Amino acid sequence: DAGVTQSPTHLIKTRGQQVTLRCSPKSGHDTVSWYQQALGQGPQFIFQYYEEEERQRGNFPDRFSGHQFPNYSSELNVNALLLGDSALYLCASSLAGVEGYTFGSGTRLTVV
Amino acid sequence: GENVEQHPSTLSVQEGDSAVIKCTYSDSASNYFPWYKQELGKGPQLIIDIRSNVGEKKDQRIAVTLNKTAKHFSLHITETQPEDSAVYFCAASILTGGGNKLTFGTGTQLKVEL
Numbered sequence: 001d002a003g004v005t006q007s008p009t010h011l012i013k014t015r016g017q018q019v020t021l022r023c024s025p026k027s028g029h030d031t032v033s034w035y036q037q038a039l040g041q042g043p044q045f046i047f048q049y050y051e052e053e054e055r056q057r058g059n060f061p062d063r064f065s066g067h068q069f070p071n072y073s074s075e076l077n078v079n080a081l082l083l084g085d086s087a088l089y090l091c092a093s094s095l096a097g098v099e100g101y102t103f104g105s106g107t108r109l110t111v112v
Numbered sequence: 113g114e115n116v117e118q119h120p121s122t123l124s125v126q127e128g129d130s131a132v133i134k135c136t137y138s139d140s141a142s143n144y145f146p147w148y149k150q151e152l153g154k155g156p157q158l159i160i161d162i163r164s165n166v167g168e169k170k171d172q173r174i175a176v177t178l179n180k181t182a183k184h185f186s187l188h189i190t191e192t193q194p195e196d197s198a199v200y201f202c203a204a205s206i207l208t209g210g211g212n213k214l215t216f217g218t219g220t221q222l223k224v225e226l
Contacts, residue, residue, distance in 0.1 A: 004155070033213065042118075042201050042216030043156065056213050059113075090155050099144050099163075099207055101214065103155035 002027060004104035006091050012110045013081050019109060021076040025093030026102045031055075032074040033101065034066060035090040043090055049074055050096055081111045114139040116204050118217025125192050126225055133187045133220045135202035142204040144212060145178060145185045150199045150219075159200075160187070163207075192224045 005024040013019050025032050031050045035043035045058035049068035063079045072093075078085055088108050092101035115138040125131050137145075143164035148156035162169045162176045162185065169176050175188040189196055199221050203214040 035214075040219075042116075042203075042218050043214070045213040045215070048213060058213065092155075094212075099161065099205070099212060100146070100158055103148075103157070105153070105155045 004091055004093050004102050006104035006107050008107060009105070010108045012112060015081055015083060015111055017081050018077065018079045019081060021089050021107045023074045023076070023091030023104060025072050025074070029093035029095050029102070030072050031094045031096050032068055032072065033092045033094070034074070034076045035092065037088040037090055037106070046076070083111050085109065086111045114142060114204055114215040116202060116215050116217040118202050118220060120220060121218065122221045124223045124225060127192060127194060129192055131189045131192055131196070131222055133200055133202070135185050135217050137183050137204040139204070139206070140183065141206050144205040144207045145176070146203050146214070147176060147187050148201045148203065150201065156201060194224050194226060197222055197224045
């Protein structure tokens with residue numbers, strides 16, 4: 001049984017560019033959440049998607065946007081990249097109403 | 113919003129000893145407290161969790177305790193082994209029908225020495 005799959009695993013972008021990260025949830029899960037983890041810090045909640053809609057959002061600017069597709073997979077888009085956006089981006093899936101996230105291994109984004 | 117503090121930031125123990133990691137939370141409405149283990153190059157892995165209607169939960173060598181009055185919860189690992197070496201994160205959440213975002217602590221780097 002495949003867990004949460006994220007792509008790509010690593011990415012280098014230039015300041016000002018745009019990036020799209022992808023996530024396939026664990027089989028049977030219908031809710032996808034995205035977290036940003038800076039080096040040496042705990043993950044910070046970006047937003048959560050359920051039934052193709054953004055259900056909750058953390059304290060991140062509008063440059064961060066997302067999408068959930070009918071097959072429950074999800075994308076995270078970041079526009080106008082800043083050096084401070086360099087981090088590990090984690091996708092987590094869960095089943096609505098049931099606690100317990102399953103995290104992917106993340107996408108390491110480096111902005112230069 | 114919720115704020116979670118975690119201590120210590122680093123912890124070194126001898127193999128076979130016990131390790132304790134402590135967290136405090138600020139929002140009394142939080143009712144779900146998971147613990148995650150993160151190994152290098154991997155995403156966080158859920159190792160144990162507890163809901164606010166329970167004071168203690170144990171799973172083999174791992175246990176979690178919760179003091180709702182003091183807003184404290186702790187992770188206890190007994191008989192530590194080298195493979196327990198990793199970064200551990202506590203988190204707090206308010207479980208609702210509308211989803212449950214996790215607020216994480218800053219992590220504890222646990223090193224189990226031979």
